[in-house]
Amino acid sequence: MTEIANPDFAVDVRASFDRQGAMHLIRAALPVVEHGYTEIHVPHWDGILQQHGFVHGGVVGMIADSAGGYAAMTVAPPAASVLTVEYKMNLMAPANGEKLVARGQVVRPGRTLIVVKAEVFAVNSGKETLCALMQQTIMVMQGKTEKT
Numbered sequence: 402m403t404e405i406a407n408p409d410f411a412v413d414v415r416a417s418f419d420r421q422g423a424m425h426l427i428r429a430a431l432p433v434v435e436h437g438y439t440e441i442h443v444p445h446w447d448g449i450l451q452q453h454g455f456v457h458g459g460v461v462g463m464i465a466d467s468a469g470g471y472a473a474m475t476v477a478p479p480a481a482s483v484l485t486v487e488y489k490m491n492l493m494a495p496a497n498g499e500k501l502v503a504r505g506q507v508v509r510p511g512r513t514l515i516v517v518k519a520e521v522f523a524v525n526s527g528k529e530t531l532c533a534l535m536q537q538t539i540m541v542m543q544g545k546t547e548k549t
Contacts, residue, residue, distance in 0.1 A: 410474065473505075480542050
């Protein structure tokens with residue numbers, strides 16, 4: 402991984418996550434923030450289920466996108482923000498379990514573009530099942546801070 406561009410990355414990532422209303426809406430938490438890596442956890446609850454009782458694919462995509470984006474933010478400079486410009490996601494198994502865990506990891510850091518992968522696991526009785534895989538491109542917006 403690269404040198405740490407922003408020594409306060411964890412504080413900045415957590416503050417950004419706290420401002421994201423969509424994550425509050427689905428009851429998401431951000432328990433892990435490391436250089437080049439983040440995790441987002443979402444409990445299984447009725448408000449995010451589709452008609453078959455699985456977590457809706459849109460919610461799966463939301464947490465994969467955010468986990469990847471926040472992983473990218475951990476390698477960005479302090480005066481920059483990040484924005485997803487492209488992703489491709491494969492849904493590989495139903496998102497059915499006690500909770501979902503999205504793990505975002507930087508694959509290739511860059512000054513302008515950061516390539517990230519995100520995996521989403523359904524956790525049931527301690528067993529993880531990979532239910533989605535995302536590859537993502539994140540744009541670093543130099544000198545543009547987030548809306549507060």
